[in-house]
Amino acid sequence: MTNYFVLAGILIVVIGFALRLNPMLVVTVAALATGLIAGKGPIEIVSLLGKAFNDNRAIAIVWIVLPVIGLLERYGLKERAAATIRRFKAATAGRLLILYLLFRQATAALGLNSIAGHPQTVRPLVAPMALAAAEQQHGGIEDESAEEVKAFAAATDNVGNFFGEDIFIAIGSIVLIQSTLATYGYRLAPLDLAVWAIPTAIAAFLIHSFRLLRLDRRLRRRRK
Amino acid sequence: MITIQWAYSLAGLMFGGFAIFSAFDRSNRKRLGNAAFWGLMALSLLAGSWLGDFGNGLLVLALAVIGGFGLMGRGAPVTTNEGERLTWAHQLGDRLYLPALVIPAVALAGTIAYKYTPLGSLGWIEPQRETFIFLCLGSLLAVGVLFAWLRPPLSAPLQEGRRLIDAIGWAVVLPQMLAALGVVFAAAGVGDVIGGGARYVIPEGSVFLTVLVFALGMVLFTMIMGNAFAAFPVMAAAIGVPLLVQTYHGNPAVIGAIGMLAGFCGTLMTPMAANFNVVPAALLELKDRSGVIKAQIGTALPLLAVNILLIYFLAFPR
Numbered sequence: 154m155t156n157y158f159v160l161a162g163i164l165i166v167v168i169g170f171a172l173r174l175n176p177m178l179v180v181t182v183a184a185l186a187t188g189l190i191a192g193k194g195p196i197e198i199v200s201l202l203g204k205a206f207n208d209n210r211a212i213a214i215v216w217i218v219l220p221v222i223g224l225l226e227r228y229g230l231k232e233r234a235a236a237t238i239r240r241f242k243a244a245t246a247g248r249l250l251i252l253y254l255l256f257r258q259a260t261a262a263l264g265l266n267s268i269a270g271h272p273q274t275v276r277p278l279v280a281p282m283a284l285a286a287a288e289q290q291h292g293g294i295e296d297e298s299a300e301e302v303k304a305f306a307a308a309t310d311n312v313g314n315f316f317g318e319d320i321f322i323a324i325g326s327i328v329l330i331q332s333t334l335a336t337y338g339y340r341l342a343p344l345d346l347a348v349w350a351i352p353t354a355i356a357a358f359l360i361h362s363f364r365l366l367r368l369d370r371r372l373r374r375r376r377k
Numbered sequence: 378m379i380t381i382q383w384a385y386s387l388a389g390l391m392f393g394g395f396a397i398f399s400a401f402d403r404s405n406r407k408r409l410g411n412a413a414f415w416g417l418m419a420l421s422l423l424a425g426s427w428l429g430d431f432g433n434g435l436l437v438l439a440l441a442v443i444g445g446f447g448l449m450g451r452g453a454p455v456t457t458n459e460g461e462r463l464t465w466a467h468q469l470g471d472r473l474y475l476p477a478l479v480i481p482a483v484a485l486a487g488t489i490a491y492k493y494t495p496l497g498s499l500g501w502i503e504p505q506r507e508t509f510i511f512l513c514l515g516s517l518l519a520v521g522v523l524f525a526w527l528r529p530p531l532s533a534p535l536q537e538g539r540r541l542i543d544a545i546g547w548a549v550v551l552p553q554m555l556a557a558l559g560v561v562f563a564a565a566g567v568g569d570v571i572g573g574g575a576r577y578v579i580p581e582g583s584v585f586l587t588v589l590v591f592a593l594g595m596v597l598f599t600m601i602m603g604n605a606f607a608a609f610p611v612m613a614a615a616i617g618v619p620l621l622v623q624t625y626h627g628n629p630a631v632i633g634a635i636g637m638l639a640g641f642c643g644t645l646m647t648p649m650a651a652n653f654n655v656v657p658a659a660l661l662e663l664k665d666r667s668g669v670i671k672a673q674i675g676t677a678l679p680l681l682a683v684n685i686l687l688i689y690f691l692a693f694p695r
Contacts, residue, residue: 159565162558163601170648173666176655177547178445180554181438184561191565196431198561203434205560207425209553212652213418214384214509216542216549217391218480221519223537225477227457228527229466233473236466265488267508268481271657272541277477280661304668307657308645311669312676315641319634326606330633333610337618339629349634349691356683361676 162187218272225277234278235285246287246302247369250309251362253279257313258354262320271310280306290369291376298372305368309361316357319350381506382426384513389422394535395542399452407450411543414443418550437557444547451543454536476522483515484508541660548659552652559602568607571598572615579616584625585689591616592685595636596643603649605640612636621692631692639684645677646670 162183169179188198238244257269269275283306287294294302318324322343330346396416402408417440425433443449457465466473491497491507502510520534530536542549562568575594579587591612598608617636621627644650648667658669665671 156566157570159562159567160570162562162565163567166558166601166649175445175447176551176648176651177441177554180551180558181441181445184558187558187561187565187567193564199434199438200430201434201561201564202437202557203428203432204430205557206437206553207421207428207430207433209556210385210422210425211381211506211509212552212556213422213549214388214512215652216538217384217388217513217516219541220391220534220538221476221480221516221523223456223539223541224520224523224529224534225473227462227465227529227533227537228469228473228523229457229462229464230473230477232462232466233469233471237471264492265485267488267512268484271660273480275657276660300663300665300668301672303661303663304658304665304672307661307669308672308676310657311645311653311673315644316638316680319638319641326609326637327634329606329609330637333613334618334629334633337613337622339618339622341630341633345630346634349631350638352687352691353635353638353680353684356687357676357680360679360683364675 156191158190159187161190215270215272222272222277230277231281234281238282238285239289241286242289244286245290245369246283246305246372247365247367249283249286250279250305250365250368253306254309254313254358254361254365257310258317258358261314261317262354264318264321264324266314266318266321266324269310269314271307275306275310279310287372291372294372295375298375301368302372305365309365312357312361316350316354320347320354322347378500378503379510380503381509384506384509385422385425387513387517389419389424391419391535391538392416392422393419395419395539398454398532398535398539399543402452402454404453405450405543407448408452410443410448411450411452414440414449414547415542417443437554440547440550441554444550449546451546452539454540454543456537456540476519476526479519479522480512480515483518484511487511487514544662545656545659548651548656551655555603555649555651559604559607562602563607567601568598568611571601572611575612576615576620579620584621584627584693587616587620587625588689588692589685591621591632591636592639592681592688595640596646596681599640599643600647600649603644603647603651605637605644608640608643609633609637612640625693627688627692632688635684635688635691639681639688642677642681642684645673 165183280303283302287302327343327346392415396412399408400412417436575590579590594612595608599605617632621632622629648655654669658666
């Protein structure tokens, strides 16, 4: 007998995020509610949460780069990045981000997805460079446009990372696909799977690049 | 052997430093909240392996209360002002990029040495965890280079790090909280309900509609769990293998690989994938918490359509 009420937790999350309640509370309440509905005791649920949180501590290691990034900002790295971009008169936010997308997809496809990321490259380098390029092209930009340029800098990192990494044969998702299909008796080599990630990688590059060029056009229009 | 616990401990010591400096930051009215929050993070990283599941669970609840009820503020660590930064940037010039490149360079050299030379098989580093170790190594080296070159005050790395971590706030632990929620969802059987429901809506005999439901199911379930990895085994068991591969004789490699990528389109559209979508918004100090997701939807939806067509045409050649 399937217990459809366990979906209540999803409902709590959706409503909580939609109402912009504090996500820390939404997530905790959703976890407790789902556990209780599934017939687990409070101590069991808290233990389950604790174990999963502890098992996922590796996510927190990425913050180890913050002292380095902070120190570099102290000595003007963001300002330097902006000055560098201003030397290239043809640089626009969109074109710069297309280059970064290509770099991110290409390195991720070689299994080097940990050499870039939001704290390491987007905050100190990519976002200030994109902002400087936009300001130079359009003679200063308003807050709305600056917000959009920064959001696209982060988005470009994600798109490049997600749709590059699966071309590399030793990445976690390829291993997961391989082991899942193997339980049904389909034995595939990682390379058999990785080649099928190439068409999507090309499509992702084309679609996102097109949107970045439209971002340039939108920034230009807003100035007029 | 260098294990992941070394990396946890290093990060734990850093959070401990943030906690201590927070406690003495009189510019922050809620400084005790910050001190407690970063202190608990330090405790989790340093001692999580010995606290027991229930102890860790209580720690999670304490973090949720501090972060959820607005008990944290934002400190004002001593740093340089804009004029000083422009002067430094001008003086140091492009040499300033060199320490910035230390972290990626160590990651690059380390990954290549680990994956493509026999160094990886020597057993110096815990398997599967090498990227985290290289990240720590690169950060330590970069701090060392900056100290040797520019001689900042001794407290500067922790104070500058605290400036950034306070800008992000409780969103720092949101990815871990969501991962924990995903585990509770899985234990409660949410995956079976979704998989069963997806199978229920498919009309018999239509390959295209089956592909469509498989891909949309991957997206929907990925958006709920914040992670395509959780969705894939469920959708493979419900639709991918029994219907697409066994009934309609589709190519399992195409269905597996592109099905996963359809799920990644879902990752671009959900706040549940906090470390990709919510944390960067905080890190870049965006006013709109969902700004990154809004920038991604326009790429994710057409790309999803492409993935659906790719599965349909590549897995079922006619």
